[in-house]
Amino acid sequence: MTELLNKIGQQAKAASQVLAQLSTTTKNQVLRAMADALLDKTPEILAANQEDLADTTGLADKFIDRLTLTADRLAGIADGVRKVADLPEPIGNVERGWTTESGLQISQKRVSLGVVGIIYEARPNVTVDSAALCFKSGNAVILRGGKEALQTNIKMAAVLRDVLAEFDLPQDAVQLITETSHELAQQFMRLNQYVDVLIPRGSSQLIQTVVQNATVPVIETGAGNCHIYVDETADLQMAEDIIVNAKTQRPSVCNATEKLLVNTAIAPDFLPRIARALADKHVEIRGDQQTCQILGDQAKPAQEADWDTEYNDYIIAIKVVNTLEAAIDHINQHNTKHSEAIITTNYEHSQQFTQQIDAACVYVNASTRFTDGFEFGFGAEIGISTQKLHARGPMGLKELTTTKYVILGQGQIRE
Amino acid sequence: MTELLNKIGQQAKAASQVLAQLSTTTKNQVLRAMADALLDKTPEILAANQEDLADTTGLADKFIDRLTLTADRLAGIADGVRKVADLPEPIGNVERGWTTESGLQISQKRVSLGVVGIIYEARPNVTVDSAALCFKSGNAVILRGGKEALQTNIKMAAVLRDVLAEFDLPQDAVQLITETSHELAQQFMRLNQYVDVLIPRGSSQLIQTVVQNATVPVIETGAGNCHIYVDETADLQMAEDIIVNAKTQRPSVCNATEKLLVNTAIAPDFLPRIARALADKHVEIRGDQQTCQILGDQAKPAQEADWDTEYNDYIIAIKVVNTLEAAIDHINQHNTKHSEAIITTNYEHSQQFTQQIDAACVYVNASTRFTDGFEFGFGAEIGISTQKLHARGPMGLKELTTTKYVILGQGQIRE
Numbered sequence: 108m109t110e111l112l113n114k115i116g117q118q119a120k121a122a123s124q125v126l127a128q129l130s131t132t133t134k135n136q137v138l139r140a141m142a143d144a145l146l147d148k149t150p151e152i153l154a155a156n157q158e159d160l161a162d163t164t165g166l167a168d169k170f171i172d173r174l175t176l177t178a179d180r181l182a183g184i185a186d187g188v189r190k191v192a193d194l195p196e197p198i199g200n201v202e203r204g205w206t207t208e209s210g211l212q213i214s215q216k217r218v219s220l221g222v223v224g225i226i227y228e229a230r231p232n233v234t235v236d237s238a239a240l241c242f243k244s245g246n247a248v249i250l251r252g253g254k255e256a257l258q259t260n261i262k263m264a265a266v267l268r269d270v271l272a273e274f275d276l277p278q279d280a281v282q283l284i285t286e287t288s289h290e291l292a293q294q295f296m297r298l299n300q301y302v303d304v305l306i307p308r309g310s311s312q313l314i315q316t317v318v319q320n321a322t323v324p325v326i327e328t329g330a331g332n333c334h335i336y337v338d339e340t341a342d343l344q345m346a347e348d349i350i351v352n353a354k355t356q357r358p359s360v361c362n363a364t365e366k367l368l369v370n371t372a373i374a375p376d377f378l379p380r381i382a383r384a385l386a387d388k389h390v391e392i393r394g395d396q397q398t399c400q401i402l403g404d405q406a407k408p409a410q411e412a413d414w415d416t417e418y419n420d421y422i423i424a425i426k427v428v429n430t431l432e433a434a435i436d437h438i439n440q441h442n443t444k445h446s447e448a449i450i451t452t453n454y455e456h457s458q459q460f461t462q463q464i465d466a467a468c469v470y471v472n473a474s475t476r477f478t479d480g481f482e483f484g485f486g487a488e489i490g491i492s493t494q495k496l497h498a499r500g501p502m503g504l505k506e507l508t509t510t511k512y513v514i515l516g517q518g519q520i521r522e
Numbered sequence: 523m524t525e526l527l528n529k530i531g532q533q534a535k536a537a538s539q540v541l542a543q544l545s546t547t548t549k550n551q552v553l554r555a556m557a558d559a560l561l562d563k564t565p566e567i568l569a570a571n572q573e574d575l576a577d578t579t580g581l582a583d584k585f586i587d588r589l590t591l592t593a594d595r596l597a598g599i600a601d602g603v604r605k606v607a608d609l610p611e612p613i614g615n616v617e618r619g620w621t622t623e624s625g626l627q628i629s630q631k632r633v634s635l636g637v638v639g640i641i642y643e644a645r646p647n648v649t650v651d652s653a654a655l656c657f658k659s660g661n662a663v664i665l666r667g668g669k670e671a672l673q674t675n676i677k678m679a680a681v682l683r684d685v686l687a688e689f690d691l692p693q694d695a696v697q698l699i700t701e702t703s704h705e706l707a708q709q710f711m712r713l714n715q716y717v718d719v720l721i722p723r724g725s726s727q728l729i730q731t732v733v734q735n736a737t738v739p740v741i742e743t744g745a746g747n748c749h750i751y752v753d754e755t756a757d758l759q760m761a762e763d764i765i766v767n768a769k770t771q772r773p774s775v776c777n778a779t780e781k782l783l784v785n786t787a788i789a790p791d792f793l794p795r796i797a798r799a800l801a802d803k804h805v806e807i808r809g810d811q812q813t814c815q816i817l818g819d820q821a822k823p824a825q826e827a828d829w830d831t832e833y834n835d836y837i838i839a840i841k842v843v844n845t846l847e848a849a850i851d852h853i854n855q856h857n858t859k860h861s862e863a864i865i866t867t868n869y870e871h872s873q874q875f876t877q878q879i880d881a882a883c884v885y886v887n888a889s890t891r892f893t894d895g896f897e898f899g900f901g902a903e904i905g906i907s908t909q910k911l912h913a914r915g916p917m918g919l920k921e922l923t924t925t926k927y928v929i930l931g932q933g934q935i936r937e
Contacts, residue, residue, distance in 0.1 A: 324911045345933040352935035473931025495924040496739045497912040509910040516888025518760040520767035
C-alpha cells in the first residue's frame with residue numbers, strides 16, 4: 108500500500124515540475140479541451156454514474172442527490188472548467204522586490220505549490236473542479252474521493268488524463284486514488300515527502316479526521332457556526348431580511364447563519380417579529396431562557412451543545428444578550444472563525460464588532476451568505492479557509508500558489 | 523495535565539484578545555520596558571542560569587555554550603528587544619480592498635494570529651526573542667523550552683510578565699510551560715482549540731517530532747541541505763569564494779552549504795582548486811566516484827545517505843554532473859527546499875535554474891548564507907520556513923500575522 112502511494116506521489120511530483128513551467132496559453136487550451144471532452148463523453152460518464160447509483164442502500168436522499176449526475180449537471184461542470192480557463196494566470200507575478208545593502212536583487216515570485224491532495228466525499232463535481240483549479244495554478248493533484256462515487260470519478264479522471272496525453276503532457280498531473288480504504292487514506296495524509304498541501308472538502312467530520320491525522324500541512328475549510336448579532340440600534344426590517352436570507356436561502360451550506368444574538372433592549376419587540384418570519388420559512392427556533400420567555404411555545408429550550416452546533420438545516424438558536432461585549436464574547440467563544448455579522452446603525456458598535464470578532468469574514472449590515480469565492484469576485488473557489496495560516500476566508504486560485512525568493516548577485520559573500 | 527494545558531490555552535486566548543487591540547505606542551513602550559527590566563535583573567537571571575549550568579553531565583560543549591548566559595549576551599538579548607520596538611507596526615494594514623457588484627465594500631486587513639506556540643531547545647535567547655516578536659505582532663505566546671534551560675527561562679519569563687503587569691496588561695500574554703515532560707509537549711501540539719500556530723525552533727529532529735505529532739498547524743523551519751552548482755561557464759574565482767564562504771563562514775547554521783555539484787567540463791580544473799581552498803579551512807570532502815577519481819586521497823567516498831544529510835559541520839559532499847538538468851534533478855530530489863545557488867555567467871542557465879529549482883530561496887552568483895531575516899532587511903527573524911504554506915523563506919513580523927475580511931454593507935442579501 109505504501110508502495111502504491113509512493114509511486115503516486117513520485118509521479119505527481121514529476122508531473123508538477125512540468126506543470127509549473129507551462130505557458131498560460133497551453134494551460135487554457137488544455138482546460139478548454141477538457142471541457143469539450145467531458146461533454147463528448149457524457150454517455151460514458153453518466154453510465155459510470157449509474158453504476159455508482161445501482162446500490163444506494165442505506166444512503167440518505169440528500170447524499171444520493173449529490174452523487175447523481177445528469178447531462179445538465181455535467182454540462183454545468185464542463186462550463187465551470189471553461190470558466191477556470193478564462194481566469195487570469197495566477198503564476199509568475201512578482202509580489203515584491205528590492206535590493207539589499209550588499210547589492211543582492213531579491214524578487215518574491217508567485218509559483219505553484221507543487222502537489223495538492225484533495226480528500227472529499229461523494230460529490231463528483233469536486234473531482235473535475237479541483238483538477239481544473241489545480242491545473243490552472245500549475246499544481247499536480249492527487250484526488251481521493253468517496254467510494255460511493257468511485258466509478259464516476261474513475262471515468263471523469265480518465266477523460267481528463269486522456270486530454271493531457273493528447274497534449275503530450277504528463278497524465279499524472281491528475282491522479283485518482285482508486286483504492287478507497289481508510290488505511291490508505293490515513294497513509295495519504297502522511298505522505299509529506301510528495302504532497303505539499305492537503306485540502307479536505309466536505310463534512311466537518313471529514314475535515315476533522317484530516318486535521319487530526321495528517322502530517323502534511325492541511326488547509327482547514329468549511330465548518331461554519333455563523334452568528335448574526337442584532338444591535339439595539341438596528342434597522343429591524345433590515346435585520347429581519349438579512350436573518351431570513353442568511354438562515355433560509357440555502358441552509359445546508361457553511362456560510363448559512365446558525366445563531367442569532369439579540370440585544371435585550373429590542374428583544375421584546377424583535378423576537379416575536381423574527382419568529383413569525385422564520386416560522387413562515389419553517390425554521391425551528393431553539394432559545395435561551397429569555398428567548399423562550401418572550402416567544403413561549405414558538406421556541407424550544409436550547410441545550411448547551413446547541414451553541415456549538417452547525418445545524419446545516421432549518422434550525423436556528425437564539426440568545427438574548429445585554430451588551431455588545433457579551434455578544435462579542437459569546438461569538439468568539441463558540442464560533443468556528445468563519446463568518447459573523449452585526450446589524451447596527453451605530454458607528455462605534457460597527458467598529459468594535461469588526462475589530463474584536465475573530466473570524467475570516469466579519470460583516471456589518473449584510474448576510475453571511477456572501478462568504479464565497481464567486482461572490483467575492485475571485486471567479487473560483489477551492490474552499491473557505493477557517494484557519495489562520497496561508498489563507499483565510501474564500502480561497503481562489505491565488506491560494507493554490509506559494510512564493511519563492513529569487514536572488515540575483517554578483518559574487519556576494521557574507522562577512 | 524490536560525487541565526493544566528487547557529488553562530494555559532484559555533489564558534493565552536483571553537490575553538490575545540487584549541493584545542490584538544493595543545496601540546503601537548503602548549506595544550513599543552512595553553517592549554522598551556522589557557529590555558530595561560532584563561538589564562536591571564541581570565544578576566538574578568545569571569544566577570538562574572548558573573542553576574541550569576550546575577549539572578551539565580553528558581551535555582556536549584556546543585550545547586553548554588548555547589545554554590550559557592553572560593552579562594554581555596544578556597545585554598545583546600535586551601538590545602534585540604529594543605530593536606523589535608523600533609520595527610514598523612505589522613498590524614492594521616489593508617492589504618487590498620474592493621467593492622463587489624452588490625455594493626459590498628470588502629477590505630482584507632492584517633490582524634494578529636492570536637496564540638502562537640513556540641517549541642524549542644536550550645537556547646535561552648529564544649525565550650525573549652520569541653516573546654518580543656509575538657508581542658509586537660499582537661499575539662499571545664506559549665513557550666515550551668528545553669528542560670536544561672528551565673530555571674533561566676522561568677526567571678526571564680517572570681521578568682517579562684512583571685513588566686506586563688506594570689502596564690496593567692494581561693501577564694498571560696507570555697506564558698512558559700514549566701512542566702517539561704514529553705507527554706505534555708505532545709498534548710501541547712494538539713491544543714487546536716487554543717493555539718493558532720506552532721513554530722518549532724531548533725534541530726531537525728525537534729522539528730520533525732513536531733511535524734509528525736502536531737494537529738495544530740505548524741510552520742516547519744530550518745532544515746537546510748543546501749547546494750551550490752558550479753556551471754561550466756562559472757567564474758571560478760567567484761565560485762571558490764562563494765563556496766568557501768557558504769561552507770565555512772558559519773557551518774552550524776541551516777543556510778550553510780552542504781553539497782557541491784560541479785559540471786563535468788570544469789571538474790578536472792576546478793575540483794583540485796576548491797579542494798585546496800576547503801582543506802585550508804579543514805573541511806572534509808566526501809565525493810562521488812568521479813570526484814574521488816580526480817581528487818584521489820583528498821576525498822573520501824560519499825555514501826548514498828550523504829546526499830540527504832545536513833552536516834552542520836566542516837564536511838561537504840561533492841558530485842560531478844554532466845548537465846544543468848542533472849544538477850537541477852539532483853537538487854530537487856535531495857534538497858530540503860531551503861536555499862540553492864548556481865554559479866554561472868550564462869543567462870539561459872541562470873533562468874532555467876531559478877525557474878526549475880524548488881526551494882524557498884534560489885540564488886545566482888551569491889552565497890546561500892544570505893537566507894536570513896536580517897540580511898533580507900526584515901529587521902527580525904522568527905525562523906526560516908521550508909514549507910510552502912503561509913510563509914516561505916525568512917519569516918519576520920509579517921509572517922506572525924494573518925488577515926481578516928471586513929465587509930461593510932447596506933442591508934445586502936443574497937439572491
